[in-house]
Amino acid sequence: MAEKSTKAANFLALHLANPFLVLDLPPDSPPAAVERKGGLLLSLLAVGAGEASHYQTPFGPRKRTPETVRDAMAELRDPQRRLIHEWWVLDEE
Amino acid sequence: MRSKSSPAPARRAAQRKAEINGEMPWRLLLVYFSMVTEYVIFVVLWTIDLLYAHLSIKPEWLDQSIVIAGAAIPVFLTHVWFCPWLAWRICRPLGLFFFARRLYRFTPGASRRDIENFEALLRALRGVVPAPPPPMKKGPGIKRLRFLLVNKKPLPFLVDAKTTLMLALSREVLGDYALAERLLQTFELCPPGLKALGIFRPFVFEELAWHAAKRGDWNAVLRRARMGSGRGMLLMRLLAEKHLGRRVHRAALWFAFLISPSRRRAVRLVSDAEKLAPGEFIQRPGCREGLRLTHMLLLSKASEGISIDLGEVFRLAEAWDHEFAVRKQENLLRRGMEIGARDVLGLARRIEENVLDELEEMAAAAEGEIPREVLAGRDEDEASYEERLFSRLRNRLYRDVDALLDLFRVESGEKVEEGNLLEHWENWLSLCESVSRFHRLLGKDELSMLWYGTLRNAVWNSITRIFNDHGYRVAFISMIMFNWVTEMCRLLGDEEGATVNRNNTKLCRDELLVKQRVRKQISKWAA
Numbered sequence: 001m002a003e004k005s006t007k008a009a010n011f012l013a014l015h016l017a018n019p020f021l022v023l024d025l026p027p028d029s030p031p032a033a034v035e036r037k038g039g040l041l042l043s044l045l046a047v048g049a050g051e052a053s054h055y056q057t058p059f060g061p062r063k064r065t066p067e068t069v070r071d072a073m074a075e076l077r078d079p080q081r082r083l084i085h086e087w088w089v090l091d092e093e
Numbered sequence: 094m095r096s097k098s099s100p101a102p103a104r105r106a107a108q109r110k111a112e113i114n115g116e117m118p119w120r121l122l123l124v125y126f127s128m129v130t131e132y133v134i135f136v137v138l139w140t141i142d143l144l145y146a147h148l149s150i151k152p153e154w155l156d157q158s159i160v161i162a163g164a165a166i167p168v169f170l171t172h173v174w175f176c177p178w179l180a181w182r183i184c185r186p187l188g189l190f191f192f193a194r195r196l197y198r199f200t201p202g203a204s205r206r207d208i209e210n211f212e213a214l215l216r217a218l219r220g221v222v223p224a225p226p227p228p229m230k231k232g233p234g235i236k237r238l239r240f241l242l243v244n245k246k247p248l249p250f251l252v253d254a255k256t257t258l259m260l261a262l263s264r265e266v267l268g269d270y271a272l273a274e275r276l277l278q279t280f281e282l283c284p285p286g287l288k289a290l291g292i293f294r295p296f297v298f299e300e301l302a303w304h305a306a307k308r309g310d311w312n313a314v315l316r317r318a319r320m321g322s323g324r325g326m327l328l329m330r331l332l333a334e335k336h337l338g339r340r341v342h343r344a345a346l347w348f349a350f351l352i353s354p355s356r357r358r359a360v361r362l363v364s365d366a367e368k369l370a371p372g373e374f375i376q377r378p379g380c381r382e383g384l385r386l387t388h389m390l391l392l393s394k395a396s397e398g399i400s401i402d403l404g405e406v407f408r409l410a411e412a413w414d415h416e417f418a419v420r421k422q423e424n425l426l427r428r429g430m431e432i433g434a435r436d437v438l439g440l441a442r443r444i445e446e447n448v449l450d451e452l453e454e455m456a457a458a459a460e461g462e463i464p465r466e467v468l469a470g471r472d473e474d475e476a477s478y479e480e481r482l483f484s485r486l487r488n489r490l491y492r493d494v495d496a497l498l499d500l501f502r503v504e505s506g507e508k509v510e511e512g513n514l515l516e517h518w519e520n521w522l523s524l525c526e527s528v529s530r531f532h533r534l535l536g537k538d539e540l541s542m543l544w545y546g547t548l549r550n551a552v553w554n555s556i557t558r559i560f561n562d563h564g565y566r567v568a569f570i571s572m573i574m575f576n577w578v579t580e581m582c583r584l585l586g587d588e589e590g591a592t593v594n595r596n597n598t599k600l601c602r603d604e605l606l607v608k609q610r611v612r613k614q615i616s617k618w619a620a
Binding site for chain 1: 271385386389392393395396397398425428429432433434435436437440443444450451454455457458
């Protein structure tokens, strides 16, 4: 049995916290759509709506919190960071 | 004094209840069933044997002697086996560790060392790592107690096969599976006849196999079941073979289940195995489509300690190489300009480096060989993505061995303390594994450079120092370490080193055998 790699776990956690996955948006969404979806999710989380508390990833659902939503919105506001995240959720040809 | 309402007793009771899974009547019934079936099988077989002897033997004196012997042998066997059996098979599953400890003391012929080892085994089951006894208190009161044989002098701490086995069990319980597996490899390195595990062999290997089965690591179950012995091991071996897709006869599986101990916890595993069609594997769910998803799947496996094939990682690196080809990067540049990102080329290089970092992590956790085409096509001027990965892996292997070797580079005259012996042993096993991986991946030439450069003298001196400092107490591990150095010298054509270390191995083995023989003689005399 191989040893558990903490670094690999951290890398994977970063991939699964991709802002496009957190906000449940396609990679070509315009900035306005990002803000709108982020605001909607924050409102839903504030009223405790059950469906907003989790988001889908290739490895099953993950917990969504107001902090993760705010972080995701902030990441997508920076064009360079956004480009990296877009690249990771690109559709395979 | 603790009040009745204090939470500790309640918590302990809840813990005990959780330990026995809240099904005391069922468990007691099964234990009772187990005792009765085993006793009935034994009595029936023995009676048939005696009847046969009675009917077939003609001289009356011989017949009577056989009947007397036949009546005495079961009593003797029951007396010898009953206490350990009762302690391990009955008290331990019920969580009655206090009674288990006390019962084991009544085992005829059990030395003080055996009793202490059994107590350490019960502690290891709860995740307590074996350790040397605390330093003795001094004073007239203690002397008086020792004179009255109430307070005995603690026995010296031995780092032998049993301690290694208990250490592996405690590591397994604590969730350090890789280290547990590494410790168990000791028994594959040890020459036969020198392990002297006795009653620990069926007990501990069975427990280790159960732990591996619980987390679904059937390869580990099979390895452990092969190392152990007994009825439980037969069932575990068949279960592992069934889960690994080999053909196992249904009747054999159920027969092994019926004669095995701890049937209650086995029943679910057997029924799960029954549902598997021959040749069917239980596979972890995962996504297998697309480059990015494959990348994440391998990362997930590396993070969970699930074995990955190194060839798979290099194939992934090749696929990334295609992905990073100029045509694909054009899309990134175009998109960068659209959203107003600066320095897109720098960004592309950063992505490449990040992917390489992640691939390196996967390769470090992977097992198997590097594909031949990667080794054959190494070109220093224009390195492909796989070659860059190979170069990183190579540096990492050197770094790993160096980091472990630092732990063995003690200044001359510095002694490894008794309390650090097990840690030293674990470090040595890690070093051994790293060197073997280094050899497997980089070949004999690079190993030779490493061996003569730093490894040989550091390892050799460290083993000699530890054996000189602690003597027979570390004879078992010293023997395995010297044996390993002998094998390495032989592999690399160092005849002088091989001869000296072969003699050192023999010295340790003799020391171990002398101690074992003396111990046996003492227990015989005491009995």
